[in-house]
Amino acid sequence: MEEDILPNQYKNIVTLFSKSKDELQYPRITIETRTGLDIVFSFWFNGKGNEVVSVKGRSGDYQVDYGQIHNGNWYKKNNPNKKIIALVDILNSNPGKLIRESSEIEGKCCFCRKELTDEHSTNVGFGRTCAENWGLLRIWKKE
Numbered sequence: 466m467e468e469d470i471l472p473n474q475y476k477n478i479v480t481l482f483s484k485s486k487d488e489l490q491y492p493r494i495t496i497e498t499r500t501g502l503d504i505v506f507s508f509w510f511n512g513k514g515n516e517v518v519s520v521k522g523r524s525g526d527y528q529v530d531y532g533q534i535h536n537g538n539w540y541k542k543n544n545p546n547k548k549i550i551a552l553v554d555i556l557n558s559n560p561g562k563l564i565r566e567s568s569e570i571e572g573k574c575c576f577c578r579k580e581l582t583d584e585h586s587t588n589v590g591f592g593r594t595c596a597e598n599w600g601l602l603r604i605w606k607k608e
């Protein structure tokens with residue numbers, strides 16, 4: 466175990482997935498950056514039936530596995546740089562702001578990657594169907 470791990474530090478990221486995992490087979494969140502590197506968070510059950518969120522960096526054909534969030538802890542791989550760590554921290558502490566800013570780069574839903582067309586969706590960074598699947602309809606309607 467790495468020494469900088471705080472207990473349950475990333476539990477909010479796991480909580481983000483709590484509704485979607487009942488609705489979708491492969492729930493994922495894509496955070497875009499202005500440098501063209503996307504950070505993709507995907508939820509799955511590992512061989513022991515534990516809930517895991519994998520963290521991957523993706524840019525064109527390039528893909529890096531930055532490890533897994535499990536029991537609220539991020540077990541890092543491949544030395545994510547400070548910018549990547551900061552993005553993961555912000556998704557955990559202020560997901561609404563990060564998702565909105567990320568979606569402004571290409572105008573796509575952070576969950577399903579479809580183009581955002583109406584004003585509610587562009588204001589929050591995800592579309593109506595995804596709002597329902599992720600338990601975020603109230604937030605979507607409010608914007």
Ligand SMILES: [Zn+2]
Binds near residue numbers: 576579594595
């Ligand atoms: Zn969507």
